[in-house]
Amino acid sequence: MKAKKKETGAFPETLHDAIKCFADEDRALDFMKSIRWPDGVVKCPRCGSENVSFLSTRRIWKCKAAHEKQQFSVKVGTVLEDSPIRLDIWLSAFWLIANAKNGISSYELHRSIGVTQKTAWFMLHRIRLAMQNGSVEQFSGRVEADETFIGGKARNMHADKRGRVGTGAVGKVAVMGLLERNSPDKHSRVKLRVVRNVRRPQLQKEIKKQVIAGAEVFTDSLRSYSGLEKEYVHNVIDHAECYAKGHVHTNGLENFWSLLKRGIKGTYVSIEPFHLFRYLDEQAFRFNERKDNDAGRFIKAARGIIGKGLRYVKLTGKTGDGGLPQTAKAWWTETWLLNHLGFETD
């Protein structure tokens, strides 16, 4: 995606430009409007009416239809809904997070944009939500599938909960990765998912959901992958023997895993397992958009804000922080896992 030129000047190219540009509240609002209503027509988020008037002094709109809450801001119906944080702060944070190679901790965000660490933590989670891969497009061509365990400190979690996290070491979270190799017209992409365990039903269900039938699938010799040949051209590399036979390997994902783990080590003291999936979304986003420039990644991340706020409120029946669970206990409730990660009770 090319950064768009605006009448008011060029679109920012660096973090410094972005901070300067969006400090102008009208420019920040213009940008958010273009993300929120790409066709340029402001619609009431509650009834969809285009019959609205702009209250310029407060930078909000008022719907002329008769219903509750006629006034709305550009944030309503997005992950930014209900947040008192100024738009320019939000946009600077989006820029930072979309472009930080190895991720950014709430502490760094707090220092960089001058909000409290708690606020930074909430902002990080919402921005990661916006960066969640909304693509439903299945992978095709040559696809590597592999799984790994990522260690999180299991403190604050009860022993029986820890034991359920995966079949690997206690306190480690199993992650399933799929990598679509590059082809002449597109670069490689990944999809990541926290899985309850690495047994056949979990892993194969994920592959069938994310990879088009008939594609070439590359895995190691883990038994959980056997049987894939019924729906795919299944190529197995036995790591006890060697790591590659021609194009038969899972090296793309192996490299991605080492990058990912290095990132986790370098940026975070520890990632609680219940935050891991957001971090994975963030890293998959950066990897998949790596050929874009900073402005392009920023715009893509910002586009992800639409609709997600409402969806969260609907699912959890509460507003506040957009319904994000705030404690380990809340996170591990079955309903929440099922809704958000697709976990199923064994």
Ligand SMILES: [Zn+2]
């Ligand atoms: Zn309305």
